[in-house]
Amino acid sequence: QVQLQESGPGLVKPSETLSLTCTVSGGSIDTYYWSWIRQPPGKELEWIGYIHYSGSTNYNPSLKSRVAISVDMSKNQFSLRVSSATAADTAVYYCARSSYGDHFLIFDPWGQGTLVTVSS
Amino acid sequence: QSVLTQPPSASGTPGQRVTISCSGSSSNIGSNTVNWYQQLPGTAPKLLVYSNIQRPSGVPDRFSGSKSGTSASLAISGLRPEDEADYYCAAWDDSVNAVYVFGTGTKVTVL
Numbered sequence: 303q304v305q306l307q308e309s310g311p312g313l314v315k316p317s318e319t320l321s322l323t324c325t326v327s328g329g330s331i332d333t334y335y336w337s338w339i340r341q342p343p344g345k346e347l348e349w350i351g352y353i354h355y356s357g358s359t360n361y362n363p364s365l366k367s368r369v370a371i372s373v374d375m376s377k378n379q380f381s382l383r384v385s386s387a388t389a390a391d392t393a394v395y396y397c398a399r400s401s402y403g404d405h406f407l408i409f410d411p412w413g414q415g416t417l418v419t420v421s422s
Numbered sequence: 423q424s425v426l427t428q429p430p431s432a433s434g435t436p437g438q439r440v441t442i443s444c445s446g447s448s449s450n451i452g453s454n455t456v457n458w459y460q461q462l463p464g465t466a467p468k469l470l471v472y473s474n475i476q477r478p479s480g481v482p483d484r485f486s487g488s489k490s491g492t493s494a495s496l497a498i499s500g501l502r503p504e505d506e507a508d509y510y511c512a513a514w515d516d517s518v519n520a521v522y523v524f525g526t527g528t529k530v531t532v533l
Contacts, residue, residue, distance in 0.1 A: 346424055347459075347467065347510055347524040363519035396466055405454040407514060407522050410469035410478060 304329040306397050306413035314391075314420050320384040324397030324413060331355055331373060335400040336380045337409055338371060340393040348393075352400050352407070353380055387420045394418075425450060426511055426525035433531040434501045442528045444494040444511035450523065454514040456494040458487055459524075461508040470509070471496060498530070506532045 310322035324336070337352040351361035353371040361369050365384070373380040384391055394417050398409035427445045434440040444456065456474050459467040469478050471487035474494065486497045494513075498505055511525035 346527050347512075349522040349524065362521055364521070405514060406457075406473060408457055408469065408472045409459070409467070410472075412466040412468070415466050 304399055304411060306399065306411065308395060308397050308413045308416040310416060310418070312417060312419060314387050314418060315422055316388055316420055318387055320382075320387045320391060320418055320420070322382045322395055322397075322416065322418070323379050324381070326378045326380075326399070329399075331375055331378045331380065335402045335407075336371075336373065337398045337400040337407075338382045339396045339398060339409065339412075340391075341396070341415075342390075342393040349407075350382065350384075350395075352402065354402075389420050392418065392420045424526050425515055425517075425523055426513065428509075428511060428525040428528045430526070431529045431531065433533055434498075435533045436501055436503065438501045439497060439499045440501055440530060441498075442496045442509055442511075442530070444496070444525050446492050446494075446513065446515075447517075448492055449517040450492075450513045450515040451489065451494055452492040453516060456487065456489055457512045458485075458494075458496045459510045459512065461510065462504075463507065467510065501532055503532045506530060 314320045332355045335352045338350040353359045368385045370383045394415040396415045398412045401408040458471040460470045461467040474489040484500045509528045515523045
């Protein structure tokens with residue numbers, strides 16, 4: 303049974319880079335796609351982007367200029383970087399295994415999530 | 423604000439049937455499949471329905487999805503106290519720059 307676990311700093315200063323890692327256990331990262339999703343406190347979910355183990359990526363256009371997702375197959379991990387962080391990036395960040403195809407993108411399962419606060 | 427609109431709340435007593443709507447357009451629900459996620463208080467979302475009507479293994483058949491035109495619905499029959507949660511629809515939106523979008527979310531309360 304695949305499990306995902308997010309890790310990284312819980313506090314980031316404004317203008318700095320937010321960095322998170324998702325560790326995949328119980329399955330290999332060299333299948334499926336792998337996504338990041340976030341949820342600001344009390345608000346709806348927002349898709350950030352996904353990566354395929356081959357390295358191909360797709361990002362939310364609203365975040366594309368500041369976001370990068372990478373994969374480390376040797377560690378069975380994938381990572382998220384969000385540059386020039388502002389208070390608007392404060393959210394619970396989730397990683398998820400993803401199934402992708404024509405007209406669909408499915409997130410299952412999800413990690414438990416990690417709260418990142420952007421504040422000085 | 424999301425392009426997929428859901429009612430902010432819905433409620434029912436145990437055993438009742440509750441339906442949640444998800445209203446979109448031709449660029450999202452009208453041309454792509456819809457998924458539904460359940461988010462219990464303080465936990466990560468969980469896949470409830472995918473490809474409009476399919477249930478992952480382990481999801482009770484009390485939960486059912488449907489889609490017609492540019493709208494989708496999630497029905498919960500035989501409502502139980504443990505169904506109290508936030509529910510989100512989701513789909514690709516192909517307008518100008520393709521983006522995957524979640525609905526505004528519906529809080530289901532079991533009275």
